[in-house]
Amino acid sequence: MTTYFIRRILLMFPTFLGSTILVFIILQMAPGGPLEQAIQRIQMGAAAEGEAGGSASADISSGGGAVLPASALKELKRYYGFDKPIWARYLIWLGLYPRETRYREIKFNPDQFEISKRVGKRDGKTWKVLIRRDEQDDLIVFEDDDSPSSIWSAIIEETDDAGLLTGIVYQKKFSGIFTGNLGESYTYQMPVTEVMKPRFKISLFFGLTGMFLSYIVCIPLGIRKALAHGSPFDFASSVIIFVAYSIPGWALGGVFLVLFGGGSFWDVFPLGGFRSPMAVWETLSLWGKIVDQLHHAILPIFAWSIGSFAGMTVLMKNGLLENMSQDYIRTAFAKGLSEKRVVWLHAIRNSIIPIASGIGGSIGIIIAGSYFIEKVFNIDGFGRLGYQAILDRDYPITLAFLVIVVLIRLVGNIISDITLATVDPRIRFK
Numbered sequence: 001m002t003t004y005f006i007r008r009i010l011l012m013f014p015t016f017l018g019s020t021i022l023v024f025i026i027l028q029m030a031p032g033g034p035l036e037q038a039i040q041r042i043q044m045g046a047a048a049e050g051e052a053g054g055s056a057s058a059d060i061s062s063g064g065g066a067v068l069p070a071s072a073l074k075e076l077k078r079y080y081g082f083d084k085p086i087w088a089r090y091l092i093w094l095g096l097y098p099r100e101t102r103y104r105e106i107k108f109n110p111d112q113f114e115i116s117k118r119v120g121k122r123d124g125k126t127w128k129v130l131i132r133r134d135e136q137d138d139l140i141v142f143e144d145d146d147s148p149s150s151i152w153s154a155i156i157e158e159t160d161d162a163g164l165l166t167g168i169v170y171q172k173k174f175s176g177i178f179t180g181n182l183g184e185s186y187t188y189q190m191p192v193t194e195v196m197k198p199r200f201k202i203s204l205f206f207g208l209t210g211m212f213l214s215y216i217v218c219i220p221l222g223i224r225k226a227l228a229h230g231s232p233f234d235f236a237s238s239v240i241i242f243v244a245y246s247i248p249g250w251a252l253g254g255v256f257l258v259l260f261g262g263g264s265f266w267d268v269f270p271l272g273g274f275r276s277p278m279a280v281w282e283t284l285s286l287w288g289k290i291v292d293q294l295h296h297a298i299l300p301i302f303a304w305s306i307g308s309f310a311g312m313t314v315l316m317k318n319g320l321l322e323n324m325s326q327d328y329i330r331t332a333f334a335k336g337l338s339e340k341r342v343v344w345l346h347a348i349r350n351s352i353i354p355i356a357s358g359i360g361g362s363i364g365i366i367i368a369g370s371y372f373i374e375k376v377f378n379i380d381g382f383g384r385l386g387y388q389a390i391l392d393r394d395y396p397i398t399l400a401f402l403v404i405v406v407l408i409r410l411v412g413n414i415i416s417d418i419t420l421a422t423v424d425p426r427i428r429f430k
Contacts, residue, residue: 005414012410019406020399024090027395034186034393035080039068078103080186093183093399095176103170106154108133110163117169119152131169141169177403183396187389192400196385200404202274203374203382206297210305211362218309219355222316223348229321237313245310250372253303257376260299269299272378300377304370308362312355319351349423356419360412 027033068076077083078100081092091097106117113133120127130142131154139154156167175181182192221241225234244252260268275281276292284292323329324347332342374384382401389397 005417008414008417015410016406020402021090023402024093024399025086027398028086028089030393032393033080034395035076035082037393038076038080039073042068093176095174095178095181098172098174099176100168100170101173103168106131106167106169108156108165108167110165119169129169133165137165139167139169177400182400182403185389185394185397187392187394187397192396195397196382196400196404199380199382199385202379206300206304206379206381209297210301211308213301214305214308214312215355218312219316219352222313223320223343225313226317226320226324226351227343229317241310241313244306247306248372249303249305249307249370250376252306253299253373253376256299256303270296272296272376274379274381300373300379303373303376315354316351319354320347323347323350353420353424356423357416359419360414360416361409363408363412363415 074083081089084092088097092099102120104117104119106115108115115131116128117131118126118128128144129149129152130144130146132140132142133156134140137156137159139156141149141152141154143149151171152169153172154167154169156165158167159165182196184190185192185195188195221237225237228234247255256269257271259265261271270276273296275289275296276284281289281292320343324343329342329347332346333339370381371383371387373379374381385397386401388394389401
């Protein structure tokens, strides 16, 4: 079994790379990306001020955009990473290819082979480097003491008709998801980890709570329905859970808000939010915070987990009914074992196997959040953040969301295998 799980863990790497490559390419090739949006905002602002007009260029890569000069467009491409081929962008995002940071523009006249460039400050003093050009237009950066710089690099990017050479001097840095850097959000202008951290906790709270309630309600309910198969209780409960299953969780959440959120009916629960505003929350005692959190969480959690009630309940019921008809159960009864011992010690353990095998997938789904439910209840959670990032073309957040979801699903599959092997002694992974 150990060998099997080692292979599964090793297979996570190519699976992760395959998933991220596919989504990365789609994002990079999709129209309306951050570069186009930035150009459109600049053009709209210029048009509003009467300085220029027109719409965003349809072909950015060809140097379009009547408002922006070529130098400004080049800077935008460098900022968003579109000055590199797509394979280099992917490797930079992974952290396997150096990204250019703290770059400064440099220019060489046709007959100039050495320039001095100020690149910042070091130890409180002005930091200058010497850049030399050889006959092949390769650049070498030297420090003040005339030793080759191990920090700065330089490259020629273009040469105009007059022979003027334009390039940049920059630092190289390996920084990507493999180094723990998920990037900086285009929308929030903050590190992605800082943007995601509070929202991930919110979705984790609702997701794990909803999953826990689903298991402690649906498993006993499925057992009760199986033992009372064909009874009025079985029929009535089946009608209720299938009606609830047919209603989307976000739609049911809207109904809850109308009925219990102070609309035309009862003012029992708040209209939304994860908790009370901070000005109120900070004044509450510990017990008051617990009550306030539960008060805000009841309706979202119920809407969050209602979709899994029917599937899990029916799965438990059908599994128990199938096992109750097996020969080993009849043999146990023939030996004189009590019904309680046969059902709870033998039948239920085998009936819970299908539910145990799907626990990893459930973890991946609930942690990813639910955009619609978070939108209905005005909860600033993980799913809502990921969906909004796609609309805003905020690539760092979108790709970080992808990384987290893919890793959770891959780990969830391994958890499912471990759970299945624990519950079912017949399973032996080789």
